[in-house]
Amino acid sequence: MQKAGYGPDKHLAVKVSTRNIPVYRDPAVILIDQIKSIYIDAELDVVDTAQWFPKVARKDYALGLNLTGNAVDDPDQSFYENYSCGSERNYTNYCNKEIEKLFDQQSRRDRRRQAQEAGLGDRQEAAGRRGAPDHLPQPHRAPAGSPMSRASPSW
Numbered sequence: 374m375q376k377a378g379y380g381p382d383k384h385l386a387v388k389v390s391t392r393n394i395p396v397y398r399d400p401a402v403i404l405i406d407q408i409k410s411i412y413i414d415a416e417l418d419v420v421d422t423a424q425w426f427p428k429v430a431r432k433d434y435a436l437g438l439n440l441t442g443n444a445v446d447d448p449d450q451s452f453y454e455n456y457s458c459g460s461e462r463n464y465t466n467y468c469n470k471e472i473e474k475l476f477d478q479q480s481r482r483d484r485r486r487q488a489q490e491a492g493l494g495d496r497q498e499a500a501g502r503r504g505a506p507d508h509l510p511q512p513h514r515a516p517a518g519s520p521m522s523r524a525s526p527s528w
Contacts, residue, residue, distance in 0.1 A: 379412040390434040393419035
């Protein structure tokens with residue numbers, strides 16, 4: 374910040390935008406407190422939930438604090454969904470093909486390491502030894518209206 378001309382006598386003033394619910398507001402308040410140490414004076418800009426994603430899509434913010442939940446404990450899902458070029462959830466539209474190559478490298482390395490730690494070696498080799506395909510089976514669903522379907526009438 375000092376190289377940019379900011380310091381103890383000159384602070385940068387910004388707004389930190391976030392949704393107006395506690396799970397978003399609380400981390401934004403912590404962020405505001407933390408960035409004071411690098412000469413940034415921030416004001417909290419709370420946004421109604423209905424207006425949050427349109428605001429983000431318009432890129433109508435200086436600093437935005439957003440949370441992203443992941444259903445799967447797997448970095449692949451998060452990396453590709455939130456940081457890859459062209460992803461709809463890459464709100465900043467930052468694109469770096471070299472970094473995307475690193476996503477692929479970590480994915481392969483992580484899978485190999487997991488298989489090795491489980492004593493399975495290579496995934497393809499492990500799948501062959503188990504006599505199973507190299508993917509997770511998909512659950513079978515009963516056709517709608519059949520006795521096994523939740524959608525079937527109760528009569």
